[in-house]
Amino acid sequence: MSKKFVQAITAIDEDFAQWYTDVVKKAELVDYSSVKGCMIVRPYGYAIWENIQSYLDKKFKETGHENVYMPMLIPESLLQREKDHVEGFAPEVAWVTHGGNEKLAERLVVRPTSETLFCDHYSKIVQSYNDLPKKYNQWCSVVRWEKTTRPFLRTTEFLWQEGHTVHATAEEAQEETLLMLDTYAKMCEEFLAIPVIKGQKTEKEKFSGAHSTYTIESLMHDGKALQSGTSHNFGTGFAKAFDIKFADKDSEMKYAHQTSWGVTTRLIGAIIMVHGDSSGLVLPPKVAPTQVVIIPIAAHKEGVIEKANELQARLATVARVKCDTSDKTPGWKFSEYEMKGIPVRVEIGPKDIENHQAVLVRRDTREKIVVSLDELEIKVAELLEDIQRHLYEKALAKREAMTYTAKTMDELKENAQNRPGFTKAMWCMNQACEDKIKEEVGFTSRCMPFAQEEISQTCVCCGEKAKTMVYWAKAY
Amino acid sequence: MSKKFVQAITAIDEDFAQWYTDVVKKAELVDYSSVKGCMIVRPYGYAIWENIQSYLDKKFKETGHENVYMPMLIPESLLQREKDHVEGFAPEVAWVTHGGNEKLAERLVVRPTSETLFCDHYSKIVQSYNDLPKKYNQWCSVVRWEKTTRPFLRTTEFLWQEGHTVHATAEEAQEETLLMLDTYAKMCEEFLAIPVIKGQKTEKEKFSGAHSTYTIESLMHDGKALQSGTSHNFGTGFAKAFDIKFADKDSEMKYAHQTSWGVTTRLIGAIIMVHGDSSGLVLPPKVAPTQVVIIPIAAHKEGVIEKANELQARLATVARVKCDTSDKTPGWKFSEYEMKGIPVRVEIGPKDIENHQAVLVRRDTREKIVVSLDELEIKVAELLEDIQRHLYEKALAKREAMTYTAKTMDELKENAQNRPGFTKAMWCMNQACEDKIKEEVGFTSRCMPFAQEEISQTCVCCGEKAKTMVYWAKAY
Structure with a gap:
């Protein structure tokens, strides 16, 4: 399901x-x-x-x-x-x-x-x-x-x-x-x-x-x-x-x-x-309306719902937490909360209760972590911080991997066709070149960044003396 | 000024x-x-x-x-x-x-x-x-x-x-x-x-x-x-x-x-x-953006501004507080904050500092209260509560004093002309009577209150059997 x-x-x-x-x-x-x-x-x-x-x-x-x-x-x-x-x-x-x-x-x-x-x-x-x-x-x-x-x-x-x-x-x-x-x-x-x-x-x-x-x-x-x-x-x-x-x-x-x-x-x-990914939304913990969802496993077994509610009360001290005790199957719930991008899922079932543990599942990496119930609050709080940091680092690494340079119009066109992302290239600050790049390459100028670099000394379009570096890209 | x-x-x-x-x-x-x-x-x-x-x-x-x-x-x-x-x-x-x-x-x-x-x-x-x-x-x-x-x-x-x-x-x-x-x-x-x-x-x-x-x-x-x-x-x-x-x-x-x-x-x-009153707005403390304003007196004298700022920091723990150290005269500031309806004014001058006291002035009653600086937070907090309660009680007493009854159209008209406020009167629930009251008296029906009373047994307008009591009034 x-x-x-x-x-x-x-x-x-x-x-x-x-x-x-x-x-x-x-x-x-x-x-x-x-x-x-x-x-x-x-x-x-x-x-x-x-x-x-x-x-x-x-x-x-x-x-x-x-x-x-x-x-x-x-x-x-x-x-x-x-x-x-x-x-x-x-x-x-x-x-x-x-x-x-x-x-x-x-x-x-x-x-x-x-x-x-x-x-x-x-x-x-x-x-x-x-x-x-x-x-x-x-x-x-x-x-x-x-x-x-x-x-x-x-x-x-x-x-x-x-x-x-x-x-x-x-x-x-x-x-x-x-x-x-x-x-x-x-x-x-x-x-x-x-x-x-x-x-x-x-x-x-x-x-x-x-x-x-x-x-x-x-x-x-x-x-x-x-x-x-x-x-x-x-x-x-x-x-x-x-x-x-x-x-x-x-x-x-x-x-x-x-x-x-x-x-x-x-x-x-x-x-x-x-x-986001193919399972849906992935929310950074700080902006997530619900940061943790608790899902009871084999909820009909004695004590499971009670324990899930108890964990909710405990986790409410460190996170925005929800406990889903509805009669949908756990599998259905997993998918639903993955779709909604809730950062951490806590699974608690009869075996977990027996072993005095819970299973934490990260939305971002899908990693499963078994934790002792004694350490639940501290582990969840740490995990939320780690997810927040990891999402940023992942996005930054991805952007860096998708940021290219170009010194000529041919390179610019090559990037536009085959390398989705930003291209850093020099510009003479003449609007005619900006217009030409938009028309011929399909890139708009995103900005002249505060953090300037010298990719080359001449405008990527006209070859005249460059005055600034620009981030170029296709844009929403 | x-x-x-x-x-x-x-x-x-x-x-x-x-x-x-x-x-x-x-x-x-x-x-x-x-x-x-x-x-x-x-x-x-x-x-x-x-x-x-x-x-x-x-x-x-x-x-x-x-x-x-x-x-x-x-x-x-x-x-x-x-x-x-x-x-x-x-x-x-x-x-x-x-x-x-x-x-x-x-x-x-x-x-x-x-x-x-x-x-x-x-x-x-x-x-x-x-x-x-x-x-x-x-x-x-x-x-x-x-x-x-x-x-x-x-x-x-x-x-x-x-x-x-x-x-x-x-x-x-x-x-x-x-x-x-x-x-x-x-x-x-x-x-x-x-x-x-x-x-x-x-x-x-x-x-x-x-x-x-x-x-x-x-x-x-x-x-x-x-x-x-x-x-x-x-x-x-x-x-x-x-x-x-x-x-x-x-x-x-x-x-x-x-x-x-x-x-x-x-x-x-x-x-x-x-x-409100003739000096302007009067805000209940709970809804007031600023609950307390501190005004230094003889602010050019050594230590006054410093003391005013110190009191601000102390009062910030119990109220939304502002300290006005601008170069306007204290009299001008009094009027301005009265106009804005700020519930409590705190005056602090050289003599107050010498006597280890401050003067509190209520916006609602204009009462001045001299308090020891040792008790400042507790007195201000109490005063805010008292003002909130007093404003409600005053408004309630006023409404009660301005609530009348009528058993006949003549009484209703008399109230409309000479007694601003609510009139409680019975109604047969026929819209013709409601329309007639609006036309001849100038009152609209405000509501059929949950707390019903039996003012009389007949409709104030047509004299038929009454079905409900209505609050009538001129309205905004």
């Missing part, structure tokens, strides 16, 4: 896209809704998001950020205030044209992002250097009209947080931009066990209206890159468009410097595609 | 509506946005909402509920599935007609509530009694096109939670409906210090599509009632419209029984209007 359940999903290396769809459905992360491109985030998927929220919200507050809530509707005229911004977003928004039974005098967009609302508000509440900095964040959903969608990765509506800050100086804004990028990077690496490349986006790939955009990029199992979080320095661009000025200490009126930064439910897609 | 700041708001008994508007603005709870009828919830207002969320979310989870996220857009055809429901909501929804640059084949509404989406989802995931109950909750915002709006009380968009559950039996659904009503009532009374009347809505006032609606009603300072939370038993009405059927233990296919229940940011309006 265990086998049958597992075989219900496509093997990961047979058809990755189908495997992904199978996992999100079978692990009960999402369901499709009756609105095209919008997903229902089911309890198990939402619980993962709540853990991410709770980790980040704490970090945001520790660094002096406050949560607010802005309206979900934006008047067309407000969206149009910043030229680049409206050009970037107008083609992909949902338009509200009627309220109740009446046609609206001015159309409204369902927020695709809230810079314009935050800026409008800041222009009213920021007058003096004493009012600065303002460091606000909002947890909400946004809507972007997408033609092709995939759960978590690209949906018409998605959940996210958007931070928006205002500062007196350019230095402070840049510091904030990088601090938040770092917060995201740490969250990915320490909490989600996903290694990331930190760097700057090219002019072409930066956010509509930003002065500069920074990104963390991660690598999925199939060798495609996923932009996993971005942090933007707006300079004074939005402040000028929205007239956000303040009287500085020297009494001069100055434009404020702004940032914005965000991560989305896309991170759940990253967790699936970095750690 | 203190006086000036306070005088900036209207006195509470001079113009209650203007006082309310002044408080929400001056206490920095909200700001108006550029979208008519939509408000910006500022950090201080949002922090109050976060405390309410965190209280309720814990209770929901303890009683087996799980959070999910449904799309914010609903296809017109889905909204129309349940007849009463669409009639109730269609006149007040926002319509999305275009996505990107294209006109949509089917119009979408921005959710005014999500019954239809939950039902559609439940119809897919509920097959057997083994799948029941499903107890889901969602934190989100909803949009209802309102003509006249007031911050927190009635806005085009507002934040709320909506619980939606499915059960195998009518008994279980009714139990859930009342359990959640009780959860809301406890939250109001124990956390927000707001006494409530629990009861059932009349047929006329019940939720569109519900079998029965239960409510908690509270009384504001001006004698108007505020519906503060509702819990609905849907019976099998939605299940029939959405085909939510399950194979029961006896193998028969049966329609499921459903409930829904919600509270909104309107609760913040209730806190303001129940506890």
